[in-house]
Amino acid sequence: MEESGFGAVMPTGNRSVSRALDILELLAGSERPLGLAEVAKRLDLPKTSALSLLRALLSRSFAALDEEGRYTLGLRSFEVGSVYLQRMTPVRAVETELRVLTVELLVTSHFAILQGNDVVYLAKHDPPQGVVRLASSLGARLPAISTAVGLAQLAHTGLPPEARTARLLEQVEQVRLTGYATDDGGTVHGIQCVAAPVFDAGGCCGAIGISHLQGGQETAVVASAVCNAAQRASAVLGGARVLPDTAT
Template sequence: MAAEEPAGMRTVQRAIDILGLFDEQRPALSIREIVTDTGLPKTTVLRLLQTLRLNGLLWVDEHGRYAAGPALLRWARLAEHTWQLPGAALRVLRGLAAQHMETVHVYVRRDVHRVCIAQEEGPRSLRQVVRVGDELPLWAGGVAKALLLDAPDALLVRVAERSPYGAAHVATLRRWVGEAHHDGFAVSHGEREEGLSSVAVPVRGRGGAVVAALSFGGPTSRFTAERVRAFAAALGTAAKELEGVLPEVR
């Protein structure tokens, strides 16, 4: 039997879970909504909300709803400073987007998720929209395959368990990672969302470990076999330029 999670750790995780409920679609939430979404007793939610409010992480608006607090502004500036790409790297992204007319993204892995830390939108009106800071799953997509290239098998199992396909999906993940190793890049067509495709390559740090993934994303109709090969070659060259430049925060 697994050891019971310490009470202090459980409290911290619950507070983080509450903060995770807020996004651009739901910037303010009522106590009832928070209780419903977390499944926690109302007394527990009230206690956590009070602590978060006293520390400035949450704020109560004129309607009595909770919203992001002012203390998060300092953390947001700190995160932006840590993850902002240097000018040379941003020029690489702009060059890729301009030459190949597709949106370019840089992702890093956070446990069983991937987080977009930079993007340069392509010039075409029909394009993939992923904002900096967006968090997506790792169970599918070209970016996920690139980020999982040197992942331990235990991580692949956890990713599979979080997927819509369950634990059996680990066999597919292993196959995808093997193909990406062989090809040097990863491709996906409609794996996570129908009609969207991506091509991704790993970006490695000074020690050789995968620290990020560089990708093109866009409508599947534009990701023909010929363009996929061109995308992969361009991304591979660009990834070499980014090696040792991206943050290696693990």
């Protein structure tokens, strides 16, 4: 028996499971197949132990051998990952992040998707005694170009032709530069909204946003928290992490 990092006692046999997962993560992070010696060296394992674990992974198709006898991820790893992505919807992926934002910032947090030229709010989380609850009622539909969650998405999906004014083109360009959008009282007077896009494997699939009183909190602090939440949700959904484009 041995102690885990949380002080609990776990069976020694779990070490083999942990090491097998280490191997899968190593293979997943490598751009090329790896030989037995390299796997053992990178994970600081005896070759005999690494070989035993790799054979177990091969037998269940979680690992595969190439023509040169090197190891890579197997078909079963892809199948398990695909099932996960199929079952993980954007709303499920953002639920935890919304709760975290609300607890950390004491604000209303929400998630919305584009539908035509509007955004529809599909999830929200309110603070216990929050007062900012107007802009993100579940099921509410608002013009995308007038909301932070709308602009955060339009920056990556494109403005509709009729909305390509100089002002809006400048706004979405700013979103691409900073990674987030703001709505300073445009939806509800006295309320600022800050939002960042969420991505799945197919591209932008929504936006996480928060609503707070104007002047109540520094925009940079709020934006950092919102962007981090959106990036974590994107990672769960298998989307690429999109960083601000500081080169343009």
